[in-house]
Amino acid sequence: MLAIINGRVITMTGKEYEKGTILTDGQKIAKVGSNISIPEGAEVIDAAGKIVMPGLIDAHCHVGILEEVYRQEGNDVNESTEPVTPHLRAIDGINPEDLGFQDALEGGVTTVVTGPGSGNVIGGENLAMKTFGRVVDEMVIKNPIGLKVAFGENPKRVYGSQSKMPMTRMATAALFREALVKAENYMAKMERQRQKTEEAFFERDLKMEVLCKVLKREIPIRAHAHRADDIMTAIRIAEEFNLKIIIEHCTEGYKVADQLAKRGIPAVVGPFLTNRSKVELKDRTLANPYFLAKAGVKIAFMTDHPVIPINYLALSAALAVREGLDEQEAMKALTVNAAQILGLQDRIGTLEPGKDADIIILNGPLFELKTRVEKVIVAGKIINLDSK
Incomplete structure (x- = not known):
């Protein structure tokens, strides 16, 4: 004791x-x-x-799956060969000896959500885990905790350069919808088999099995979206298929804060210590968390490690406080609110x-x-x- x-x-x-x-x-x-x-x-x-x-909670990062020291060898974050890969599992790509876990502990971060990046329309399953341990399986708190999907520039950049879909925002949305419809059909076929109205043999499909979890609202989609129009596209599809959704980054969330608030959609905001590295960040502001919280949106913070070193999580929140966010709200965003957004409030926060x-x-x-x-x-x- x-x-x-x-x-x-x-x-x-x-x-x-x-x-x-x-x-x-x-x-x-x-x-x-x-x-x-x-x-x-x-x-x-x-x-x-x-x-x-x-302990603090980093609600979106890539610790363990995008290592800092080992470039190509330690880069397992994006399977940039196919845009729709829901069957990828973060647990199979995480190295618990990544130095990022040491940084997390030094910054007081005891829980992280980590997993695939935003290169694919559907990137795969992410998980929540402790930041100390020897074996990933023993560090996991919940797996999966969500399905990574991405809107905006990144899927266009990755696959447009290969002359493949998606080259446009329309194609990104279309590929996501198409995958969800296939999963609906898969679920219907499973039900017919259960009722003995189809042949006994049923061929499993790992992609569809993951998407079925999303359609059944067992896990949320965690939607990478910076621009306000991309945020609204993510919401539009979530409502069309009755999905649970968390907006990740939410850089222009302040422009549609009322839309998020009235739907009760939470946001994981950040990272804050970067330059305007792409056009989607043109209208970024450190006051974004303040405006979101003021509108009634539940927020958590991210570092997107290694984009921002994970030990700077509290510093990121401090910058939001400087720009108007209530200090108590910022502390909640790092602890209890983050736990609630992740559905882990019974264990952490x-x-x-x-x-x-x-x-x-x-x-x-x-x-x-x-x-x-x-x-x-x-x-x-x-x-x-x-x-x-």
Whole structure:
């Protein structure tokens, strides 16, 4: 059992304890509060003068699947040979020894969503995982957690240069619709077989099986979309097929914030520390999170690592605070709101009994530039930030 005592405990449930105590039992949080007795034999961390809060969540990155040091050897992010690849699984491409996981821990990030990039119309399944571990299968929190789809420039750039579909935004939307209709037909055929109205043999199709999960609303589509018109195309198709949807990047979300808000569609925003590397970023603004949150859109943050190093996740949120986003909303976007968007609120995002013991200890306020993450606990295990 581990006891963290005397720190300012920010639970992200609305409760804070100036001199609080957290008890963990194995991988879970057992107790949180003040005036909690410490069991005999417990390992004690005295966090006096420190801030204790939930581990941060990077809701969109490519850690482990797009490695920094190894260029082609470590680049498994885009299968740029076919535009529709829903059957790709992130878990088969992640290297848990990628240095990005070390960076994540140093930045207080204990959970990430990682997976395929945006080169394909349908890129494949992504997953949520812890940032510490030896084997990916043991680090996974939920797999799959969504299906990556992409709108806008990237699929056009990848396949247009090959003189293949999609060369236009219309073709991107058409390919996605076509795949969904095929999946609807596949589901109908499965149902006929179940009712014994078709032959007994039924040939499996891995692509269709994944798309069936989307059509059944078992997992959301996680739609890469920067420009406002691309955001609306993603929404249009989601409504046409009754899909769960999360908008990723949402760079021009402020232009259609009311459209997102009235539909209850969340956004994972970022990355913020880049230049205008493509035309879709022409109208970007660091005030985008402020306008989205003001309109009532639930937001989370991303680094898109390695586009932005994952240890700069909190800095990205701090820049949004500088541009008007309420500080508490920014903290929620890194913790509890991110967990809710991912559907993982029963495990992560707050410090409560029964939740995963993912905890960080800071030597100052999260958004203060000089603040350092001094200790990280992942699933109840104290991580040595010097050696990991």
